[in-house]
Amino acid sequence: MSSSAILPYPIDPIAQLPIDSQLAQALLSSLADYGEQLHGRRIWLACSGGRDSLALAALCVQLYQQSRLPFLPQLLHVNHGLQADSDIWAQHVAEWAKRQKIPCTILQAQVNGHDEQAARQARYDVMRTQLNQDDVLLLAHHADDQAETVLMRLVQGAGLNGLTGMQPWRVQTQGVHRIVLWRPWLTIQRASISTYAQRLKLSYIDDPTNDGGDNVRSGLRRDIMPVLAKYNPNVIDNIARSAQLLSDAQLIVSAQASQDMQQTAIASLQLSSAQRVLDINEVKQLPLYRQRQLLHYWLAQDEPLPPAKQLVDDVWRLSQRHDHDHQTALFWQGRKQSYTIRRYREQLYRLSNDWLAWLKLPLSEQTLSLSEPLLLANNLPEHQPIPIILRSDQNVTWQVQTIPSELLPLLDDIALEATLKPMLKTTLKTTPLHRSTRIQTALATRPQSGKKLYQTLGIPSWLRESLVMVSIVNSNLDNASSIELPLLLLSPFETWVLGSETLSTDSSIENKPSIASQLIPNKAV
Numbered sequence: 254m255s256s257s258a259i260l261p262y263p264i265d266p267i268a269q270l271p272i273d274s275q276l277a278q279a280l281l282s283s284l285a286d287y288g289e290q291l292h293g294r295r296i297w298l299a300c301s302g303g304r305d306s307l308a309l310a311a312l313c314v315q316l317y318q319q320s321r322l323p324f325l326p327q328l329l330h331v332n333h334g335l336q337a338d339s340d341i342w343a344q345h346v347a348e349w350a351k352r353q354k355i356p357c358t359i360l361q362a363q364v365n366g367h368d369e370q371a372a373r374q375a376r377y378d379v380m381r382t383q384l385n386q387d388d389v390l391l392l393a394h395h396a397d398d399q400a401e402t403v404l405m406r407l408v409q410g411a412g413l414n415g416l417t418g419m420q421p422w423r424v425q426t427q428g429v430h431r432i433v434l435w436r437p438w439l440t441i442q443r444a445s446i447s448t449y450a451q452r453l454k455l456s457y458i459d460d461p462t463n464d465g466g467d468n469v470r471s472g473l474r475r476d477i478m479p480v481l482a483k484y485n486p487n488v489i490d491n492i493a494r495s496a497q498l499l500s501d502a503q504l505i506v507s508a509q510a511s512q513d514m515q516q517t518a519i520a521s522l523q524l525s526s527a528q529r530v531l532d533i534n535e536v537k538q539l540p541l542y543r544q545r546q547l548l549h550y551w552l553a554q555d556e557p558l559p560p561a562k563q564l565v566d567d568v569w570r571l572s573q574r575h576d577h578d579h580q581t582a583l584f585w586q587g588r589k590q591s592y593t594i595r596r597y598r599e600q601l602y603r604l605s606n607d608w609l610a611w612l613k614l615p616l617s618e619q620t621l622s623l624s625e626p627l628l629l630a631n632n633l634p635e636h637q638p639i640p641i642i643l644r645s646d647q648n649v650t651w652q653v654q655t656i657p658s659e660l661l662p663l664l665d666d667i668a669l670e671a672t673l674k675p676m677l678k679t680t681l682k683t684t685p686l687h688r689s690t691r692i693q694t695a696l697a698t699r700p701q702s703g704k705k706l707y708q709t710l711g712i713p714s715w716l717r718e719s720l721v722m723v724s725i726v727n728s729n730l731d732n733a734s735s736i737e738l739p740l741l742l743l744s745p746f747e748t749w750v751l752g753s754e755t756l757s758t759d760s761s762i763e764n765k766p767s768i769a770s771q772l773i774p775n776k777a778v
């Protein structure tokens with residue numbers, strides 16, 4: 254562990270010292286840009302105690318005291334506990350804040366690992382727990398940080414999105430929790446902040462790991478940036494400007510991809526983040542570069558980070574195949590969920606693995622009494638829809654809703670079967686469709702086995718255990734004789750009317766939306 258220095262010894266207060274106009278201008282013009290969004294929100298400032306974030310805190314104090322800033326942010330310092338002096342830094346930030354009369358909270362982070370990335374992750378995690386919905390977190394990232402970020406991503410082979418670097422205003426969501434990262438100093442050079450910090454004689458902490466050259470970022474800062482600056486002294490401003498220009502380009506590309514997605518997605522087969530489906534024939538209408546961009550956008554739509562280019566290429570190849578191989582399954586571990594990407598006929602599916610597990614849960618066989626005395630006994634209003642749960646877990650519920658009173662006319666048809674009179678018990682029954690069960694859809698001329706129906710109706714393999722038959726069963730009280738009238742075949746996304754010789758055409762279920770299949774996400778899936 255290396256030791257650090259607190260430079261130089263504090264001279265307070267800072268209120269009377271001159272304000273740096275360039276730094277103030279950057280903060281105030283960013284405030285003007287986002288003023289509307291900032292209105293009424295609580296603002297925090299992430300303060301490591303280092304030169305940049307302490308300078309930003311000092312500037313806020315100065316501007317606030319001169320009534321040029323309408324808020325004083327609360328400082329948040331995270332003690333990672335990674336350095337010998339971590340506790341001293343935390344104490345130093347707390348004491349500085351106390352002298353400036355600026356509120357300050359010290360948080361302890363649990364870092365899993367020793368690299369900078371692990372520390373950053375732990376830092377954001379613990380700060381997030383402190384922030385309420387829609388709170389804003391001010392960060393002191395500057396143009397040098399931006400240039401290093403862009404170069405680092407370039408070296409890693411990032412796409413357009415990565416090369417836009419850090420954004421001055423970024424909404425970050427985790428589940429339903431939403432916060433904003435605000436970086437007003439992305440156009441300010443580190444050197445300007447240093448000059449200001451010296452002028453104020455700010456007692457900032459000099460973290461020895463920042464310039465050690467032992468991670469990619471500090472290596473770039475120490476070894477590469479000075480070399481680039483020899484070729485072009487404006488290198489930092491120039492890279493930061495390129496990132497800004499790419500940001501605009503990125504917005505245009507995303508807007509195009511979003512529009513392409515709307516036109517190629519099959520809305521009736523979508524289920525929030527669980528199942529996303531594209532129509533391959535529609536995708537193929539687009540020029541190649543838009544197809545690739547669309548797939549990139551489509552894959553990542555519920556995720557904070559995009560997929561690797563390799564996966565986009567593999568998915569694109571899958572969409573181009575001419576054979577009938579429906580077995581290929583591509584896997585993607587996103588940040589939030591893991592997914593399987595599959596093709597079935599002319600459809601491309603991105604299925605969350607939680608959703609695939611849900612589709613393997615057994616379906617329950619259910620019955621609902623439709624006999625009038627029972628409805629009356631349960632005191633149910635005549636047109637009240639009643640749900641029958643087919644399959645449910647904490648993520649998704651699949652149910653059939655029915656309005657018994659609207660089904661009653663169908664019973665008259667069944668009653669025509671004179672031999673079975675008197676029929677006293679009537680139930681609506683749901684049964685999983687087995688491969689060997691033979692049924693006839695309204696459009697078919699003869700009954701087919703379940704196995705054959707998968708082909709006829711185009712049911713992908715992962716949905717085949719999720720077909721349910723809905724029938725009305727009319728029986729004697731002792732169940733000695735009964736007659737079953739198949740009405741519908743359901744999948745979680747589609748409904749097919751079943752044909753029946755018993756049913757007269759005018760009372761066919763086709764004309765009556767009295768049974769509806771519903772998929773209800775119980776939480777964000």
Ligand SMILES: Nc1ncnc2c1ncn2[C@@H]1O[C@H](COP(=O)(O)OP(=O)(O)OP(=O)(O)O)[C@@H](O)[C@H]1O
Pocket residue numbers: 298299300301302303304305306307329330331332333376391392393394398460463
């Ligand atoms: N320990 C921490 N506690 C709170 N905020 C932090 C901490 N470390 C970093 N930050 C925030 O993240 C920003 C970027 O982090 P980075 O690692 O570049 O900062 P630094 O160089 O260690 O510190 P500074 O930017 O304050 O000089 C900082 O400007 C600061 O706003």
